[in-house]
Amino acid sequence: MTLQSATGPVPTIERGFSARQYLVCLKGILIREGLRFLNQRERFISSLVRPLLWLFVFAAGFRQVLGVSIIPPYKTYVLYEVYITPGLCGMILLFSGMQSSLSMVYDREMGNMRTLLVSPFPRWFLLVSKLLAGVTVSIMQVYAFLAIAWFWGVKPPWTGYFMVLPALFLSGMMLCSLGMLLSSMIKQLENFAGIMNFVIFPMYFASPALYPLWRIQESSPLLHKICLANPFTYAVELIRFALYGQVDWGSLMLVVAFTIVFLGGAVLAYDPSIGLLSRKQDTGGNA
Amino acid sequence: MQHVKANDGVSLPAALDVSGVNHSYGQKQVLSDISFSIAPQRFTVLLGLNGAGKTTLFSLISHLYNTRHGTIRIFGHDVGREPGEALRRLGIVFQARTLDLDLSVYQNLSYHASLHGIGRREALSRIKSLLAQIDMSERLYDKARSLSGGQMRRIEIARALLHRPPLLLLDEATVGLDIRSRAEILATIRKLVITDGISVFWATHLIDEVEETDHVIILDKGRVLADGRVDDVVRSCGASSIREAFATLTGVASVPAGGESR
Numbered sequence: 001m002t003l004q005s006a007t008g009p010v011p012t013i014e015r016g017f018s019a020r021q022y023l024v025c026l027k028g029i030l031i032r033e034g035l036r037f038l039n040q041r042e043r044f045i046s047s048l049v050r051p052l053l054w055l056f057v058f059a060a061g062f063r064q065v066l067g068v069s070i071i072p073p074y075k076t077y078v079l080y081e082v083y084i085t086p087g088l089c090g091m092i093l094l095f096s097g098m099q100s101s102l103s104m105v106y107d108r109e110m111g112n113m114r115t116l117l118v119s120p121f122p123r124w125f126l127l128v129s130k131l132l133a134g135v136t137v138s139i140m141q142v143y144a145f146l147a148i149a150w151f152w153g154v155k156p157p158w159t160g161y162f163m164v165l166p167a168l169f170l171s172g173m174m175l176c177s178l179g180m181l182l183s184s185m186i187k188q189l190e191n192f193a194g195i196m197n198f199v200i201f202p203m204y205f206a207s208p209a210l211y212p213l214w215r216i217q218e219s220s221p222l223l224h225k226i227c228l229a230n231p232f233t234y235a236v237e238l239i240r241f242a243l244y245g246q247v248d249w250g251s252l253m254l255v256v257a258f259t260i261v262f263l264g265g266a267v268l269a270y271d272p273s274i275g276l277l278s279r280k281q282d283t284g285g286n287a
Numbered sequence: 288m289q290h291v292k293a294n295d296g297v298s299l300p301a302a303l304d305v306s307g308v309n310h311s312y313g314q315k316q317v318l319s320d321i322s323f324s325i326a327p328q329r330f331t332v333l334l335g336l337n338g339a340g341k342t343t344l345f346s347l348i349s350h351l352y353n354t355r356h357g358t359i360r361i362f363g364h365d366v367g368r369e370p371g372e373a374l375r376r377l378g379i380v381f382q383a384r385t386l387d388l389d390l391s392v393y394q395n396l397s398y399h400a401s402l403h404g405i406g407r408r409e410a411l412s413r414i415k416s417l418l419a420q421i422d423m424s425e426r427l428y429d430k431a432r433s434l435s436g437g438q439m440r441r442i443e444i445a446r447a448l449l450h451r452p453p454l455l456l457l458d459e460a461t462v463g464l465d466i467r468s469r470a471e472i473l474a475t476i477r478k479l480v481i482t483d484g485i486s487v488f489w490a491t492h493l494i495d496e497v498e499e500t501d502h503v504i505i506l507d508k509g510r511v512l513a514d515g516r517v518d519d520v521v522r523s524c525g526a527s528s529i530r531e532a533f534a535t536l537t538g539v540a541s542v543p544a545g546g547e548s549r
Contacts, residue, residue, distance in 0.1 A: 015372060021404025028401020032387075032394070039389045111385035118349045119402035120375035126402075 017121065025121050026129045033133030036103070047096060047141045048148070051088035055149060059084055071212055073244035085154045086240035087209025089142045089164075093172045094232060096138035098200055101179030104130070105186050117270070124267045131180060131263070135172035142168055160243040167242035170255050171235035177262035178231070184269035203232040208240075231258040300363035302327040302454045302486035303348065308357030310343055310509075317343050318509045321357070325488055325502070327453070330480045332497050333490040335506035336539065341490040342382060344506070345458045348488075349379050361454055375403065378447035382458040382490075386439055386446075388432040392423070395431055396446055403450035410449070417445040421475075437468030444472065448479075454486045455479070461496070469496075494530050503529065505536055512536040 017025075037043065059081040074082075107113040116126055146154075146161065156164075182195055206226045208216070213233075217224040227233050234251040241248040303325040310318040318340045325331045335341050346352045348359055350370045358365055364372040386395050393414060400410030418424045421441045431439065440460060447455060457476065461469040473496055479485045489496070497503055503520055505513040513520045513536055517529050526532035534540065 017371075017404050020406075024401050024404050024406050028398050031401075032390070032398045035390060035394060036387075111381060111383040112387055114349075114351060114381055115385050115399060116402065117351055118374055118377070118379055120371040120373075121402070121404070122371065 022121070022125065025119070025125070026132070029116075029126070029129040030133045030136060033130070033137060037137045043099065044141065044144075047092060047099075048145055050095065051091050051145050052148060054084065054088055054091070055081055055152060055154075071214070073241045073246045073248075079153070081149075081152065082154050083212070084210055085146075085149055085156075086243055087207070087236050088149075089145065089168065089239050089243075090171060090207075090209055090232060090236040091204060092141050092145055093138050093168065093175050093235065094200060094204060096134065096141060097172065097175030097177075097179040098182075098195055099179075100131075100134035100176050101183035101186070101195065103134075104180060104183040108183075123270060127180065127267055127270055128263070131173065131176050131266075134176045134179075135169060138172045138176070139165070139168050156243045157245055159245050163245055164239060164242040167238045167252075170252070170259065171238055174231060174235060174255050174259040174262060177259055177266050180266035181262050181269060184266060203230055206230050207233045207236055209236050231255070234258070300327075301325060301360070302329070302362060303488060304358075304360040304363075305344075305348070306358050306360075308344070308347060308354060308359060310340075310347060310352065310355070316509060318347075321506075321509075321511055323504050323511060323514045325454075325486055327362075327486045328480060328484040329502055330477055330487045330489065330498075331502040331504065333488060333504050333506055334492070334494065334497060334533065335490075336492050336537065338508075339492075339506045340509040341492075341506060342458055345379070345381075345456055345490060348456060349377065350374060375450065376453050378450065378452035378455045380440070380443050380447050380455075380457040380460050382460075382462065384439055384443070386431040386434075386442060389430065391428050391430055392418070392434070392442055393427050395442065396449060399446045400449055405450060413449055414445075417448060421445055437464050437472075440464060440468070440472060444476070452485075454488065456488045456490075458490045459492070460489070461491070461493070494533055497529050499529075505533060507537045 059079075062080055104113065107116070116130070117123065119126055143161075178199075182199065186195070206223060207230050208227065209232070213224065213227060216227055231254070234254040237248050238251040238255050241251070301324040305324070306322050308318055308321040309316070321340075321344065333341055333344070343352070347354050348361070348366065350366050350373070354367050358367065359373075360366070361373040362376050364376065366373040387398075390398070393411075396414045396417075397407065397410050400413065405413070414427070415424065418427055421444075423438065423441060423445075426434065426438070431442070434442065444457075444460070447457075455476070460476075461472055464472070476487055476489065477498075480487055491497075497517060499517050501517050502515065503513065503517050504511055505520070513523070513532070515523075521527070521529055521532045524532040524535050526535055
């Protein structure tokens with residue numbers, strides 16, 4: 001085995017990176033996440049099976065039990081399937097965001113995260129790129145779900161399919177940022193079950209994904225308050241309005257605000273100079 | 288900033304300059320006042336038993352951990368203040384395997400290339416060239432999972448060289464490999480110093496990986512016990528070999544050699 005790394009002795013290295021090199025790095029991270037996703041076909045299938053079960057089984061069963069009155073953005077009475085579809089899109093983003101968090105913990109345990117963190121690009125850029133990769137994968141899952149839902153009679157206006165894209169992107173960013181923040185706090189892969197129980201399910205059920213907020217308020221004012229404090233509530237409403245060609249400005253602003261908070265926290269948490277990783281070192285944890 | 292003479296006598300900033308570094312995990316101090324310099328284009332061995340603090344030191348050098356006390360410079364670039372400039376001059380082979388087993392060799396290497404801003408065409412050319420040199424061209428599109436331990440290590444070394452770093456860090460790179468693979472990898476890395484002028488910082492606990500002409504830094508319980516040419520260290524200890532010098536300095540009766548694990 002003979003290796004020659006360079007064309008000659010110690011090459012001169014330019015300072016900094018060009019915009020093109022930043023794009024190359026982003027593209028590399030996107031491709032890697034895409035490949036990982038393709039290599040895990042069961043992940044794609046399970047990500048679709050979960051919302052489809054809710055759509056085909058749960059919604060069909062509860063259609064007669066749960067009536068939905070005319071509430072914006074709907075201009076008429078809608079079937080329960082139609083009502084929960086935006087919530088199920090949110091569900092895909094939520095699970096996918098947490099899946100990204102799981103994959104980051106896995107990467108950290110397997111050592112792959114080190115290869116990312118020793119890249120000379122700024123750490124915030126690397127983490128945002130990883131986030132964008134995760135969001136891109138989730139959005140593809142949502143569109144696959146919407147395509148199947150169309151055959152099930154959930155047919156929003158065709159413009160909604162375009163308008164929902166930025167809403168999905170923002171909501172995905174918010175949820176993946178939250179996942180990334182959580183992953184920086186999880187020491188071991190085994191602890192991910194806790195995320196399922198303490199984060200995903202409460203966030204999903206305490207939101208307007210399955211029932212309108214006014215109904216929740218009628219049945220439990222406390223739960224209504226919890227729903228209002230839940231970031232996922234605004235992601236679902238943002239998606240719901242966008243899917244019907246409208247913008248829910250309140251939700252939009254809150255989703256952006258939550259994204260900034262979660263993303264800022266995630267970047268700080270993965271910065272070894274400050275934040276959670278340093279504190280874990282202090283207590284003898286593995287990085 | 289420490290300047291040292293390279294093999295060809297030219298004065299260059301130290302390939303690696305570690306000054307007054309301390310690190311602790313909670314109350315447990317794992318590195319105490321670590322200071323040393325590595326000359327460019329030299330093979331330097333960081334010799335220490337398991338638990339001496341080698342991996343922690345590597346984590347600080349590679350900016351995985353923040354250096355809270357002391358400074359670390361790579362070719363004059365402070366790892367804490369200019370991590371990007373420092374890291375682009377550094378190639379790392381971690382002790383633990385870090386290839387993504389679900390991806391092919393090409394996908395693993397091209398991912399690394401992109402993390403250094405190297406475009407697809409250039410990356411492919413470098414990957415093919417490096418794989419040809421390690422006789423692994425035919426494994427380009429094989430899954431990393433299908434490689435043996437030695438092959439994976441060779442791919443990781445090729446990966447660390449892909450962005451042409453002037454300083455290469457290897458943390459226990461031969462652990463878990465058979466004698467032949469160990470010898471091959473060690474010879475290859477030593478040759479890189481001569482042919483490419485790369486500076487190598489080789490961490491090991493296996494004393495038979497040290498040669499007389501090497502620069503050796505002996506680390507034990509988070510402290511540097513010796514720093515210099517092997518023959519100087521041996522002489523200053525009044526020992527007859529590096530093995531004896533190591534045993535004298537660390538007070539360890541049984542010093543691990545190749546194939547042994549402590």
